[in-house]
Amino acid sequence: MANSLEIFDSETHFVDVLLPVPIPQAFTYRVPRHLNEFIKAGSRVIVPFGRNRVLTGIISEVHGNPPEKYKAKYISELMDEEPIVTASQLWLFQWVADYYMCYAGEVMNMGLPSGLKVNSESRIQLNPDFFEHDLLEAKEQEILKIIEENENISYADLSKFIDEIDVTKIVKKLIDKHAIIVYEEVKERYVPKKIKKIRLRASLASKKAVLKLISELEKSQKQQAVLLCYLSHTSIDTLEEKNLHGIDKVFFKDAETSSSSLKTLIDKGIFEQFEITVSRFDSIDTNDLLEITLTNHQERASNEILSGFAEKQVVLFNGITGSGKTEIYIELIQKVLENGSQVLMLLPEIALTTQIVSRLQKVFGDKMGVYHSKFSDNERVEVYMGVLSGRYQFVVGVRSSIFLPFKNLGLIIVDEEHEISYKQFDPAPRYHARDVAIMLAHKQKAKVLLGSATPSFESYWQALKGNYHLVELNERYGDAKLPSIELVDMKEERKNETVRKEFSEVLLKAIETNINNKEQTIIFQNRRGYAPYLNCEECNWIGKCHQCAVSLTHHLYENTLVCHYCGHTETLPKVCPVCESLKIKSKGVGTQKIEEDLQDIFPEASLLRMDFDTTRAKNAYQTIINEFSEGEVDILVGTQMISKGLDFDNVSLVGVFNADKMINFPDFRSAEKAYQMLTQVSGRAGRKKKPGKVLIQTSGPEHDVLQFVLNNDYKGFYAKEIKEREGFRYPPFSRIIGITTKHIARTISHKAAGLLAKTLKEKLGEARILGPEKGLVERIRNQYIFEVFMKLEKDKLNIPAIKTFLREQITELNTQKEFKSVRFVVNVDVI
DNA sequence: AGCACGCCGACT
């Protein structure tokens, strides 16, 4: 109907466009005829969306079917001559959306660097057909005058012209009266990096001409100096050829020549200035690349991996910490690159800024692209486009680099495969980079190497079942010894009253010895801030966040109370806000407190702290690591950040402050996580010649996780835990889908979760549904949180069908007026 | 998700 008056022929094209909005439907736009021959799936388009929004989208399909129920709008602009998104990426966006129960547009939004999207800015224009100026109020006239004088002014600039607080309101009135027109100006965000260069006018670029010029400038000493500076950077004998490229303008500045003289020479037409586009990444000298040789053990492991790939798509490489996994990776990467295929190596975010990348760079030079979240938008676009053009055949990156435009991957390496940071938690898509990597590799017929010293149960289980090939390496590199691990029984120490500020005597003695021996110590406490809560000893008041159901953490240096969930910050009260008592005390221990206490106990020692708070700035992380590696620092206090991919030669002691919190966390995975974390942290000790020592403070030394860590017995630990998992049908025997309800009213959130759980139980049986339970934190940002979990056996159930059913049930609940504003967040494979 | 529209409280 909507199209009844329009005439379409075989030359009328339509496109389905992926837009960065969480809406299930496809959006169909019409293609203006002049773009017909240029339109391709995978290219970016700018489209009007809604009343006056302008968005960048990706064409997912070109077709000739006019939509039946509405009139398609026209594309406003085609941004690319050639697609910048590959067919494989389009497929992956859809696969991730289906599997993780979100929308392809959301996946696209996350997968593309934001520099590839456009910025739009509202600009204002006079309406040429408006003549009723006398009908306007004074204020409106005033603003209209400014617009008249500054044609096409932006909204933001307009408010700078006038003190009026509510410019927008008056502008709105002017729009209503048709005095002005507002439109969206769109511009690309990516800005290529340019440098300014200087060269001689072509006719002067010869030895003869230049010599003449030098003598002509005899009277203008400063200008002559500029010219001589130029010649010192080129070469007078090959001037004609060298002059084409010119020299960087900064060279003149570095040589401290007069900038006004340079300008004069440019104005006289002797020099000319031009710009070239350069890469944002420093080029690396490719003549000086490092060669690596493998030890016998590494050689054997490498060969086993290769023969594993002959049979299986995925190889799980279980190599203990310090076994030199990186060298083996390098060897494999080189082999795959020689075959002309691409390689992607995934690293957990935090490991990426460090030593491993610089090591890889020494081997692969600038063939290797690095994709990291601390890069700027512009830098990320350059890596993206570098992969697309084939300039980077090898990329090391964080989890989102699985969405880069690879065309012929031969190998994906997922290092520290067990790391839970591979799973994106918020926002959608809540994907697991390792699992998506396996899917992507399957699609591109590539191999996957999962590496870990403490494999996830999922992967180890797959390996033992024979679905993955398993390679193990139990030798440390060189003569490095595994650290000796000891438990410190805090109950015992408390009884003997040897505990000082929560530190055991054993640990303090060990630190002291270490300081005296000029060796370094790492203290691990997985809690940042100074103290986890503030408590009034008079009335028992506890500082809580007003919009989340958690206590506020005391941060000493900032003198603040901070909510670690919503980021809310307030200044530390001097007296109790309830009873005005002065007896308000910090309780519990965070990294700041440990740092302070250690400084107290060892006033001579130099300390560093590494946690979320000290590593916010772009290079802060690197700075701390450098400072610590240089060896002047005695003790490094840190959260789990310190456990990832760092090798310090001089660390001979690792102290784990409180192991009990990790072990007793209410989650079926807590033992697995605690084992992984303790093993990783222990691995930081004694990487070179010195055998390291690890001291774990605990009040429950008999706990079997600790016993397994002590004996470095991954297999024993796995064997015991997997039985329990099987008994309770927990992963890897099942898949868990979590559904979270969020609402400002507790009862409504609870009721919605309850109803959903009820229908799911009816459909799938009581045993498969857990909950609803209130969230681990009951309220975050004023939203009450309830959770329902589905435990679905992989082998018995049709999980895609269950997902569809779940989606329908959520939609159904959202149509009921009581639950209209309840937010349902679905998390497939919750961790 | 954003953004506009629309319907009720507390204020110059």
Next chain:
DNA sequence: GTCGGCGTGCTC
């Protein structure tokens, strides 16, 4: 009276 709070609905 009106400003502006956020509930509701729509986006090709």
